[in-house]
Amino acid sequence: MNIKKDFPIFAAHKDLVYLDSASTSQKPQRVIDEITNFYTAQNANVRRGLYPLSEKATVMVEKARKKIARFINAFSADEVIFVRNTTEAINLVSYSLVSHNIKRGERIAATIMEHHSNFVPWQQVALQKSARFGVLDINENFQLHADFQKIKLLAITHVSNVLGTINPIRKIIATARKQNPDIIVLVDAAQSVPHMKVDVRDLDCDFLAFSGHKMLAGTGVGILYGKKKLLDKMDPFLFGGEMIQEVTAKKTTFITPPARFEAGTPDIAGIIGLGAAIDYLEDVGIDKIQKHERQLMEYCLENMDKLCGLTIYGPKDGTKRSGVISFNIEGIHAHDVAQVLGDMGICIRSGHHCAMPLHNRLGVSATARASFYLYNDEQDIDKFIKGLRKAKKIFKLKK
Numbered sequence: 001m002n003i004k005k006d007f008p009i010f011a012a013h014k015d016l017v018y019l020d021s022a023s024t025s026q027k028p029q030r031v032i033d034e035i036t037n038f039y040t041a042q043n044a045n046v047r048r049g050l051y052p053l054s055e056k057a058t059v060m061v062e063k064a065r066k067k068i069a070r071f072i073n074a075f076s077a078d079e080v081i082f083v084r085n086t087t088e089a090i091n092l093v094s095y096s097l098v099s100h101n102i103k104r105g106e107r108i109a110a111t112i113m114e115h116h117s118n119f120v121p122w123q124q125v126a127l128q129k130s131a132r133f134g135v136l137d138i139n140e141n142f143q144l145h146a147d148f149q150k151i152k153l154l155a156i157t158h159v160s161n162v163l164g165t166i167n168p169i170r171k172i173i174a175t176a177r178k179q180n181p182d183i184i185v186l187v188d189a190a191q192s193v194p195h196m197k198v199d200v201r202d203l204d205c206d207f208l209a210f211s212g213h214k215m216l217a218g219t220g221v222g223i224l225y226g227k228k229k230l231l232d233k234m235d236p237f238l239f240g241g242e243m244i245q246e247v248t249a250k251k252t253t254f255i256t257p258p259a260r261f262e263a264g265t266p267d268i269a270g271i272i273g274l275g276a277a278i279d280y281l282e283d284v285g286i287d288k289i290q291k292h293e294r295q296l297m298e299y300c301l302e303n304m305d306k307l308c309g310l311t312i313y314g315p316k317d318g319t320k321r322s323g324v325i326s327f328n329i330e331g332i333h334a335h336d337v338a339q340v341l342g343d344m345g346i347c348i349r350s351g352h353h354c355a356m357p358l359h360n361r362l363g364v365s366a367t368a369r370a371s372f373y374l375y376n377d378e379q380d381i382d383k384f385i386k387g388l389r390k391a392k393k394i395f396k397l398k399k
Contacts, residue, residue, distance in 0.1 A: 001292045017346040017380045022371035034276035038269045045282040049268035064275030073199040081258040087117040088192040089209035089224035094121035096234040109134040111156040116354040153184045158192035163314035164324035196290045216277035220271040231257040238263040244351035289374045293323035298373045303385045322376035334366040341387040
């Protein structure tokens with residue numbers, strides 16, 4: 001897959017090796033052009049404007065909403081809510097649904113693999129409402145091990161941003177509903193939607209959250225999918241313009257979702273850019289992207305295994321993990337590894353990756369992480385391995 005030419009950052013930095021797509025993705029020219037075109041030729045606020053520019057902007061936003069609904073196979077575009085990012089989407093559900101319905105002693109559960117964004121909101125709601133917050137553990141193969149009985153809400157990542165573990169969400173939800181038919185399941189899909197086909201009907205999740213910036217779109221736009229029957233019951237998260245039915249001096253009534261949860265002016269250009277990003281991903285082919293990333297991941301793991309002193313975290317079975325590889329080199333701190341590689345123009349991430357409970361479970365304070373996307377190739381991996389060898393040499397460790 002030779003598509004680096006579509007991404008202008010690689011022309012601006014010809015030796016760049018970008019292996020940090022789990023944090024944010026690079027942007028193809030097509031997406032940049034759509035965003036630029038909006039600001040230079042279409043800029044106007046959406047809804048209620050009765051002049052052509054505003055009407056067209058509204059049409060473009062709603063077209064993107066329908067495109068996103070189709071991309072994840074939602075029943076209706078009304079189940080797609082525009083937010084800033086995955087974090088806001090999760091907090092919206094935490095506040096608008098759970099905090100108003102959870103009772104003392106009821107149980108909320110998140111997995112040990114969660115990003116803080118899908119961990120802390122539930123922990124805090126439980127504390128505020130005197131509910132119980134449970135953490136579901138993983139086994140020695142980095143797979144989830146859980147009992148779902150008596151859980152009011154399950155918060156679970158589709159793909160771990162540390163381990164790369166691909167959780168079998170469909171199977172997990174089916175098992176959870178068999179044990180507990182009333183369970184509500186929210187899926188953090190920030191690391192899955194950009195890389196593989198995600199079908200919310202097939203998964204049968206109640207909510208699913210993801211971010212545009214991890215899937216070739218700009219920063220500032222994210223998506224919350226929610227089943228309509230649940231969205232209809234939820235109170236607004238933010239208050240302001242465009243989400244009201246009527247306002248008087250004594251009371252306010254609110255319109256139906258999705259607009260109920262979209263107070264104020266949205267990131268119009270970002271939404272249009274996300275629509276363009278989906279067009280690009282579909283033109284390349286999401287299955288082709290997943291296959292390409294798996295090949296890169298397997299090639300990388302094969303070469304990393306040849307180096308002494310490396311600990312790689314996550315499933316050994318390549319079919320059960322994504323293109324995310326977290327690791328440590330014995331005798332070198334993860335930050336030092338990242339610094340050495342960074343000085344070579346190789347971009348990886350180091351730290352706890354907003355997953356401190358998981359790192360505590362692994363018995364480490366930090367890991368280095370390389371992550372792949374459709375624009376990476378084997379040459380990037382070769383340079384990455386060369387960088388690891390250089391780090392070991394600098395710190396006088398065995399090859």
